[in-house]
Amino acid sequence: MKRRMLAIAADGALILYFVFALFPIAWMIILSLKPANELFSTYFSFTPTFDSYRTVLGAGNDEGVPFLRFFVNSLVVSLGAVALSLAIGLPAAYAAARWRFRGSENLMFTLLSFRFAPELTVIIPLFVLYQKLGLFDTYVGMIWVLQLVTLPLIVWIMRSYFSDLSPELEQAALLDGYTRKQAFFKVALPLVKPGIAAVSLLAFIFAWNNFVFPLILTSSEAQTVTVGALSFLGGDRPKYNLTAAAALVSVIPPLLLALTIQRYLVRGLSFGAVKS
Amino acid sequence: MYTSLKETDHGAASHEGGGPPARAVPRWRRSLRPYLLIVPALLLTGGILYPFGLGLFYTFFDFAASKPQPDMVGLENYRRIFTETSFWNSAWVTVLYAVGAAAVETVLGVGVALLLHRSTLVGRVLEKILILPLMIAPVIAAIMWKLMLQPSVGVINYLLKPFGLGGVQWTDTPAGALLSSIAVDVWVYTPFVAILALAGLRSLPVSPFEAAAVDGAGWWFTFRRLTLPMLWPYVLVAVIFRFMDSLKVFDIIYALTEGGPGDSTVVLQIRAYLEAIRFQRYSFGISYMIVLWAVVYLVTMVLVRYLGKIQNRAAEVPK
Numbered sequence: 017m018k019r020r021m022l023a024i025a026a027d028g029a030l031i032l033y034f035v036f037a038l039f040p041i042a043w044m045i046i047l048s049l050k051p052a053n054e055l056f057s058t059y060f061s062f063t064p065t066f067d068s069y070r071t072v073l074g075a076g077n078d079e080g081v082p083f084l085r086f087f088v089n090s091l092v093v094s095l096g097a098v099a100l101s102l103a104i105g106l107p108a109a110y111a112a113a114r115w116r117f118r119g120s121e122n123l124m125f126t127l128l129s130f131r132f133a134p135e136l137t138v139i140i141p142l143f144v145l146y147q148k149l150g151l152f153d154t155y156v157g158m159i160w161v162l163q164l165v166t167l168p169l170i171v172w173i174m175r176s177y178f179s180d181l182s183p184e185l186e187q188a189a190l191l192d193g194y195t196r197k198q199a200f201f202k203v204a205l206p207l208v209k210p211g212i213a214a215v216s217l218l219a220f221i222f223a224w225n226n227f228v229f230p231l232i233l234t235s236s237e238a239q240t241v242t243v244g245a246l247s248f249l250g251g252d253r254p255k256y257n258l259t260a261a262a263a264l265v266s267v268i269p270p271l272l273l274a275l276t277i278q279r280y281l282v283r284g285l286s287f288g289a290v291k292s
Numbered sequence: 293m294y295t296s297l298k299e300t301d302h303g304a305a306s307h308e309g310g311g312p313p314a315r316a317v318p319r320w321r322r323s324l325r326p327y328l329l330i331v332p333a334l335l336l337t338g339g340i341l342y343p344f345g346l347g348l349f350y351t352f353f354d355f356a357a358s359k360p361q362p363d364m365v366g367l368e369n370y371r372r373i374f375t376e377t378s379f380w381n382s383a384w385v386t387v388l389y390a391v392g393a394a395a396v397e398t399v400l401g402v403g404v405a406l407l408l409h410r411s412t413l414v415g416r417v418l419e420k421i422l423i424l425p426l427m428i429a430p431v432i433a434a435i436m437w438k439l440m441l442q443p444s445v446g447v448i449n450y451l452l453k454p455f456g457l458g459g460v461q462w463t464d465t466p467a468g469a470l471l472s473s474i475a476v477d478v479w480v481y482t483p484f485v486a487i488l489a490l491a492g493l494r495s496l497p498v499s500p501f502e503a504a505a506v507d508g509a510g511w512w513f514t515f516r517r518l519t520l521p522m523l524w525p526y527v528l529v530a531v532i533f534r535f536m537d538s539l540k541v542f543d544i545i546y547a548l549t550e551g552g553p554g555d556s557t558v559v560l561q562i563r564a565y566l567e568a569i570r571f572q573r574y575s576f577g578i579s580y581m582i583v584l585w586a587v588v589y590l591v592t593m594v595l596v597r598y599l600g601k602i603q604n605r606a607a608e609v610p611k
Binding site for chain 2: 130
């Protein structure tokens with residue numbers, strides 16, 4: 017009897033936490049569906065409308081905020097950053113997993129230390145530099161700086177995937193007359209494909225969610241959703257319904273991806289510090 | 293962990309395999325190979341280290357929008373930082389925020405992990421959605437909470453009204469603003485601690501728990517003497533990540549309070565942002581960041597060393 021009560025109490029506590037965790041999302045959905053004239057009056061009874069979404073996503077919305085464009089910008093720079101990081105990070109991760117060479121550990125630690133560096137440390141000099149080079153408010157500029165987020169993630173996690181792979185597989189390939197390059201592309205790479213998929217999605221989410229870089233290094237052309245979502249809060253009368261709709265639209269991609277890669281998340285989030 | 297493949301690079305081995313002999317690769321090229329693979333990453337690292345070095349260089353000048361022809365001022369920027377009360381205020385707020393957020397997230401996250409580990413039906417269903425807040429950009433989370441915390445029209449005060457707490461000025465009082473921003477941090481990142489703790493719990497050996505159960509040990513005793521010490525290395529990874537990240541918090545505060553009211557939530561990164569971007573005192577703003585960077589770097593080193601010690605000790609316990 018006492019055990020039963022305890023079990024119910026435990027489930028109750030768990031549900032309480034999840035109410036706290038999910039309520040803001042649910043509330044944003046409610047807010048985003050409210051008609052503008054009912055925003056400040058009643059709370060739970062209203063006729064839902066998709067007007068907010070229409071305004072937020074509309075090309076010529078009366079708010080003058082090209083949110084759809086910001087959404088596309090986010091897609092371009094996040095995908096670009098992930099693609100570049102993969103091209104650069106996979107060979108580096110492989111090298112770090114297979115060879116111990118002079119400075120390898122220091123190099124790896126330097127990469128990881130970017131994870132802990134306050135973003136503004138490099139962003140102010142970059143701001144000055146970007147103004148000079150013409151990279152301010154451009155895709156190239158954003159993709160370059162997002163490497164700070166995506167590259168360490170990809171190198172560290174893929175290194176642990178490559179390390180888990182038995183080197184004998186590649187040795188066998190070499191015995192069969194493969195070159196080193198072929199062994200990498202035809203044996204090692206296909207075997208870590210699930211890892212690559214998971215880490216790419218995670219890196220995409222991190223790039224998508226970044227706020228400081230687009231805040232300071234873009235103004236309009238290359239601005240992303242995280243900065244764009246704030247636009248609806250300004251003005252003399254804050255547009256709660258529009259803000260809620262913008263917030264929800266901007267979290268759709270990361271949420272969908274997260275649900276697909278859930279299984280691999282732990283290793284990614286902790287940079288391989290906890291293997292599961 | 294590291295495996296040398298050197299021996300297999302020799303062509304001789306492939307003859308025994310029966311395949312065609314591999315092209316002989318000169319020794320110097322073989323030893324160069326890992327470097328070649330890592331060069332692109334190095335270049336990119338350089339692309340980031342250069343601005344960092346440039347920033348460090350700027351801190352010895354008085355570069356600002358009002359002074360486009362900067363003079364060399366040596367350590368003047370740093371001297372000014374450490375003698376200004378606003379720095380010490382920011383440092384204090386940052387520490388309060390980081391310690392508060394990391395502490396609450398650790399306790400709550402481990403608690404949630406323990407509850408989920410029981411793996412009841414409720415737990416299995418809820419576990420699937422545990423990560424949702426974590427995947428929302430912190431700045432978006434802050435925007436969501438900002439809407440909910442509005443004193444007059446926000447849903448939180450509406451829900452609190454029956455309890456006689458209808459008019460709390462959440463983000464308009466110094467203590468309320470700090471607590472609110474910590475609450476947003478807790479909302480976003482508690483799942484992170486919970487996920488890592490849960491992974492840790494699932495990888496713990498079963499036999500000590502079975503032995504304890506046979507001996508009739510109570511829940512509290514098992515938790516304090518077995519679960520917690522064995523779980524600690526896993527939790528510590530999460531704590532380190534959370535503490536480091538909270539020290540350099542920016543987006544949550546920027547969207548929720550912009551450092552206000554007054555300067556009650558001006559954490560170091562916000563102060564640096566205000567100095568460098570808003571007031572365009574570039575050198576001074578970067579100096580703030582260099583100080584924060586140095587602190588984060590030192591604290592990371594100490595914590596990582598402590599983590600290594602703990603993990604070694606944990607590895608000595610036979611599983």
